[in-house]
Amino acid sequence: MSNLDDCLLKFEVPEIIHGEGSLAVVGECARRLGGERVLLVTDPGVIKAGWVDQAIKYLEAEDLKYVLYDNVVSNPRDFQVEKGVDLYLRKKCDVIVAVGGGSPIDTAKGIGILASNNGQIYDYEGCNRITQPVPPLVCLPTTAGTGADVSQFAIVTDTRRSMKMTILSRAIMPDISIIDPCLLTTLPEHLIASTGMDALTHAIEAYVSSLSWPLTDPHSIHAIKLASNHLLRATQTRDLSALTGMTVASLEAGIAFSNAILGAVHALAHPLGGLYDLHHGLINSILLPVVVRQNMEHAQDKFAQVARAMGVKSRGMEAKDLAAEVPEKITRLIENLGLPTRLSQLGVKKEDIPSLAVLAKEEVCMLTNPYHYNVAEIEHIYKEVW
Amino acid sequence: MSNLDDCLLKFEVPEIIHGEGSLAVVGECARRLGGERVLLVTDPGVIKAGWVDQAIKYLEAEDLKYVLYDNVVSNPRDFQVEKGVDLYLRKKCDVIVAVGGGSPIDTAKGIGILASNNGQIYDYEGCNRITQPVPPLVCLPTTAGTGADVSQFAIVTDTRRSMKMTILSRAIMPDISIIDPCLLTTLPEHLIASTGMDALTHAIEAYVSSLSWPLTDPHSIHAIKLASNHLLRATQTRDLSALTGMTVASLEAGIAFSNAILGAVHALAHPLGGLYDLHHGLINSILLPVVVRQNMEHAQDKFAQVARAMGVKSRGMEAKDLAAEVPEKITRLIENLGLPTRLSQLGVKKEDIPSLAVLAKEEVCMLTNPYHYNVAEIEHIYKEVW
Numbered sequence: 001m002s003n004l005d006d007c008l009l010k011f012e013v014p015e016i017i018h019g020e021g022s023l024a025v026v027g028e029c030a031r032r033l034g035g036e037r038v039l040l041v042t043d044p045g046v047i048k049a050g051w052v053d054q055a056i057k058y059l060e061a062e063d064l065k066y067v068l069y070d071n072v073v074s075n076p077r078d079f080q081v082e083k084g085v086d087l088y089l090r091k092k093c094d095v096i097v098a099v100g101g102g103s104p105i106d107t108a109k110g111i112g113i114l115a116s117n118n119g120q121i122y123d124y125e126g127c128n129r130i131t132q133p134v135p136p137l138v139c140l141p142t143t144a145g146t147g148a149d150v151s152q153f154a155i156v157t158d159t160r161r162s163m164k165m166t167i168l169s170r171a172i173m174p175d176i177s178i179i180d181p182c183l184l185t186t187l188p189e190h191l192i193a194s195t196g197m198d199a200l201t202h203a204i205e206a207y208v209s210s211l212s213w214p215l216t217d218p219h220s221i222h223a224i225k226l227a228s229n230h231l232l233r234a235t236q237t238r239d240l241s242a243l244t245g246m247t248v249a250s251l252e253a254g255i256a257f258s259n260a261i262l263g264a265v266h267a268l269a270h271p272l273g274g275l276y277d278l279h280h281g282l283i284n285s286i287l288l289p290v291v292v293r294q295n296m297e298h299a300q301d302k303f304a305q306v307a308r309a310m311g312v313k314s315r316g317m318e319a320k321d322l323a324a325e326v327p328e329k330i331t332r333l334i335e336n337l338g339l340p341t342r343l344s345q346l347g348v349k350k351e352d353i354p355s356l357a358v359l360a361k362e363e364v365c366m367l368t369n370p371y372h373y374n375v376a377e378i379e380h381i382y383k384e385v386w
Numbered sequence: 387m388s389n390l391d392d393c394l395l396k397f398e399v400p401e402i403i404h405g406e407g408s409l410a411v412v413g414e415c416a417r418r419l420g421g422e423r424v425l426l427v428t429d430p431g432v433i434k435a436g437w438v439d440q441a442i443k444y445l446e447a448e449d450l451k452y453v454l455y456d457n458v459v460s461n462p463r464d465f466q467v468e469k470g471v472d473l474y475l476r477k478k479c480d481v482i483v484a485v486g487g488g489s490p491i492d493t494a495k496g497i498g499i500l501a502s503n504n505g506q507i508y509d510y511e512g513c514n515r516i517t518q519p520v521p522p523l524v525c526l527p528t529t530a531g532t533g534a535d536v537s538q539f540a541i542v543t544d545t546r547r548s549m550k551m552t553i554l555s556r557a558i559m560p561d562i563s564i565i566d567p568c569l570l571t572t573l574p575e576h577l578i579a580s581t582g583m584d585a586l587t588h589a590i591e592a593y594v595s596s597l598s599w600p601l602t603d604p605h606s607i608h609a610i611k612l613a614s615n616h617l618l619r620a621t622q623t624r625d626l627s628a629l630t631g632m633t634v635a636s637l638e639a640g641i642a643f644s645n646a647i648l649g650a651v652h653a654l655a656h657p658l659g660g661l662y663d664l665h666h667g668l669i670n671s672i673l674l675p676v677v678v679r680q681n682m683e684h685a686q687d688k689f690a691q692v693a694r695a696m697g698v699k700s701r702g703m704e705a706k707d708l709a710a711e712v713p714e715k716i717t718r719l720i721e722n723l724g725l726p727t728r729l730s731q732l733g734v735k736k737e738d739i740p741s742l743a744v745l746a747k748e749e750v751c752m753l754t755n756p757y758h759y760n761v762a763e764i765e766h767i768y769k770e771v772w
Contacts, residue, residue, distance in 0.1 A: 015398045
């Protein structure tokens with residue numbers, strides 16, 4: 001049975017509601033999932049931008065009680081999940097609403113796990129270790145990139161080991177994701193850029209993943225097209241139509257990677273994020289061109305399709321030459337976005353690379369990369385962009 | 387609130403499991419949804435093909451009890467739903483498994499509605515009239531076309547009025563759809579052809595629908611590509627790879643139309659199906675080219691994309707000329723499939739056309755067609771293919 005189960009293809013997506021002003025249905029959605037007492041997970045930046053007040057207004061309009069939990073930072077920590085669970089249980093909450101980027105959403109997922117499963121968050125690292133159903137979760141993403149609002153992934157930092165844990169389970173797929181592009185209008189430019197590069201990375205890694213299939217591929221390709229068309233303008237002008245394009249890119253990239261999983265960029269990014277507390281999208285952005293260059297020969301035809309989706313004129317070109325355009329295109333985009341291109345710019349120490357490479361080799365995302373790099377090859381990749 | 391709600395875009399998909407041999411997970415899935423006593427809805431043809439015996443084996447392997455309900459015909463009737471509900475309640479079932487084409491699946495949806503909602507099946511005609519959650523539903527489609535296994539639609543014939551009722555509600559979206567391409571190997575060629583044309587119709591209607599959006603479009607376009615590439619070969623050779631291609635075409639077309647709704651082909655097909663008890667896919671196939679020809683000028687750019695997806699070489703062609711290729715392409719495909727091209731071949735009487743046109747004008751699927759035809763125009767369309 002489990003052998004068969006491994007070779008079957010899966011596709012799961014939360015209920016998605018998209019549109020300007022859709023924040024207004026948050027109360028209705030929490031109520032529809034059977035909620036009466038909401039744990040509202042967010043962070044101080046989102047509160048400051050005014051979106052939490054708005055969300056509360058709509059929760060109250062449905063006569064829902066709520067408790068605010070905003071003890072969340074970028075790269076959420078194990079102990080922040082634990083404190084959130086305490087609050088959830090003490091206040092007898094029965095539904096979780098996350099308003100924010102990947103960090104509040106991943107924190108909310110961690111809280112959900114421990115609210116109905118025993119033990120500690122470390123016990124759930126890896127694939128499918130959650131046995132009890134978790135409380136209902138409604139997400140309102142305020143960034144366009146993480147895909148956490150539609151994925152079965154949660155990334156939580158284990159502070160004992162300074163490591164990012166990947167938790168992957170159908171159980172933590174949110175129930176409803178409400179995507180209101182207006183929420184992106186208060187996002188600083190550099191975060192539009194870096195979370196957007198996260199979306200592009202998701203789409204490319206999901207497309208070349210060994211678990212990609214005809215139901216995930218159209219979303220990957222469309223997300224690559226949308227990010228190529230909208231990311232620069234969204235960052236430079238904050239134009240609502242470009243931001244809306246990026247919300248769909250993020251959604252589709254999230255749908256694709258949640259079902260097809262990821263690859264070497266994420267395998268190399270997670271150890272870095274755990275050790276240095278860096279912004280995940282930024283690390284991905286630095287690693288993406290070099291990993292694509294290494295992966296290229298192992299998935300040439302797929303990278304040729306990526307090139308087409310990125311707008312490379314393909315007439316008369318061989319797949320090999322088309323594929324070779326992808327890292328160039330990505331590099332130019334990153335330069336235009338004004339994002340850093342070297343790990344040393346983020347404070348990564350060269351002497352840490354060997355131990356990072358050992359961790360990256362074992363990362364769950366490496367399993368679905370088109371090629372399984374050994375530790376020496378991973379070190380080489382890190383050094384190339386150091 | 388309801389005004390906002392109307393302009394938000396939605397995307398909902400059941401959990402999908404796809405692969406050769408996936409029938410084997412049916413027991414595990416029913417069990418995971420909390421089931422202990424299964425109502426197994428199917429039809430005599432599927433039993434004869436041996437798939438029900440196999441399904442039962444996997445239900446028993448999970449220690450599930452089951453009751454068989456096979457009183458289902460093509461274009462399922464109101465009274466068949468009622469008898470199924472009686473059995474469901476009498477045998478204290480708690481989960482429904484449907485094995486078959488659109489008819490057993492729609493019957494199963496109808497049974498689910500009445501198992502937990504009061505009244506008669508007629509009370510639920512139209513949009514969003516179901517108030518109580520329905521029992522869990524696992525679908526195993528044995529055809530590649532209806533999309534009933536992934537859609538929020540159920541079509542049940544009201545025998546008092548000889549009319550097909552369209553029931554449209556999030557509540558009847560199946561929980562899990564298990565797509566095993568092997569189940570298609572026992573399907574007669576003419577059913578591969580006609581259900582495949584149903585899938586192509588779904589994809590095209592969803593793509594040009596006024597509710598289509600960037601999350602449904604990639605699925606519509608990919609479904610059109612897959613059906614164009616695989617339908618003829620699947621019908622002529624029953625080759626498993628072509629059948630597998632058609633299962634994905636059907637899935638993606640189903641995902642697209644469940645979220646973007648349909649158009650005039652379905653609005654005109656449903657009254658015909660209600661009055662004459664004809665095969666839905668066949669009627670769609672006859673109506674599709676003429677409706678596309680009429681719709682073309684109202685969605686020219688979209689039909690140009692449909693042409694590209696169908697393999698029309700687009701270099702240097704204007705959108706208008708590209709769009710004009712679509713009905714020709716469809717007509718050639720239907721001819722190659724050996725399907726009828728006129729309603730008179732199916733026994734439709736010309737004198738019924740005026741009253742059919744009145745019903746078609748009011749059909750819910752007409753609301754999302756790129757143009758709202760009046761009764762005279764609908765009569766004209768029917769007559770053109772009579």
